[in-house]
Amino acid sequence: MTAMQILFLGVGIAAVLSAMLVVTVRNLIHAALWLVVTLFSVAITFVLLDAGFLATVQVVLYIGAIAILIIFGIMLTRRVMMSDVGPQVNASWWLGALLSILLFATVTWVVLQMDWPSLPTTDLSMTLNELGHSLVDPDKYVLPFELASIMLIVALIGAIAIAWPGKESQ
Amino acid sequence: MIPLSWYLILAGALFCIGVYGVLARKSAIGILMSIELMVNAAIINLVAFWRYGDPNNVSGQAFAVIVYAVAAALASVGLALIISIYRRRSTVVAEDINLLKW
Numbered sequence: 221m222t223a224m225q226i227l228f229l230g231v232g233i234a235a236v237l238s239a240m241l242v243v244t245v246r247n248l249i250h251a252a253l254w255l256v257v258t259l260f261s262v263a264i265t266f267v268l269l270d271a272g273f274l275a276t277v278q279v280v281l282y283i284g285a286i287a288i289l290i291i292f293g294i295m296l297t298r299r300v301m302m303s304d305v306g307p308q309v310n311a312s313w314w315l316g317a318l319l320s321i322l323l324f325a326t327v328t329w330v331v332l333q334m335d336w337p338s339l340p341t342t343d344l345s346m347t348l349n350e351l352g353h354s355l356v357d358p359d360k361y362v363l364p365f366e367l368a369s370i371m372l373i374v375a376l377i378g379a380i381a382i383a384w385p386g387k388e389s390q
Numbered sequence: 391m392i393p394l395s396w397y398l399i400l401a402g403a404l405f406c407i408g409v410y411g412v413l414a415r416k417s418a419i420g421i422l423m424s425i426e427l428m429v430n431a432a433i434i435n436l437v438a439f440w441r442y443g444d445p446n447n448v449s450g451q452a453f454a455v456i457v458y459a460v461a462a463a464l465a466s467v468g469l470a471l472i473i474s475i476y477r478r479r480s481t482v483v484a485e486d487i488n489l490l491k492w
Contacts, residue, residue: 293473
């Protein structure tokens with residue numbers, strides 16, 4: 221057990237436990253705050269994988285934007301869910317639990333069957349440069365990158381159009 | 391050194407917890423949060439395979455960046471839909487939104 225492995229185990233256990241709280245806790249605001257803990261643990265795993273840029277993007281975009289957006293969504297709709305009587309899960313929750321446990325058992329079995337490569341010892345100092353170049357290189361990923369940006373702006377305009385108050389609500 | 395299988399099992403665990411949340415949660419926003427967990431598990435897999443494959447080939451990281459854009463679009467459109475439904479029908483319980491149910 222090296223220090224890295226102990227660190228990974230701690231972060232992984234934190235991620236899994238907080239993810240379980242996200243899907244089980246009754247209060248949705250608390251669930252969103254536990255989601256922030258999970259996303260931060262995932263950012264730490266990115267640091268362990270030497271992907272510092274993606275860890276930054278994870279913190280800025282997921283915790284800074286998406287988690288806050290979800291908390292706003294909960295607060296805009298909280299009147300019904302906060303005073304809600306009865307459980308937060310539907311009647312067939314046990315079927316979902318069974319299915320996800322079976323899925324996890326299958327995935328773990330398959331992963332342990334395989335013979336995975338060990339960590340390559342390459343120089344990673346130029347990775348970020350290469351990532352930046354490849355996202356604007358016509359021979360590499362400029363088309364997917366631009367398509368992703370167009371899709372993002374279409375989705376945001378669509379979100380405004382959907383959430384715009386209609387005539388019937390005035 | 392951390393074996394690659396540890397990352398894959400962590401991502402599998404997060405994904406399966408997300409599957410449970412999607413199937414069991416009543417609130418549509420809870421379902422959206424579970425979907426975000428599943429997207430995150432997929433990104434862990436992409437980054438882990440990039441690191442343990444050929445790190446000089448940055449396609450794994452480029453793919454992860456594009457998945458981030460998709461996740462942002464997913465969250466914004468999903469919340470817009472939920473707010474629109476809440477405004478019209480005063481509910482965010484996924485079982486009550488059965489207008490298109492056959």
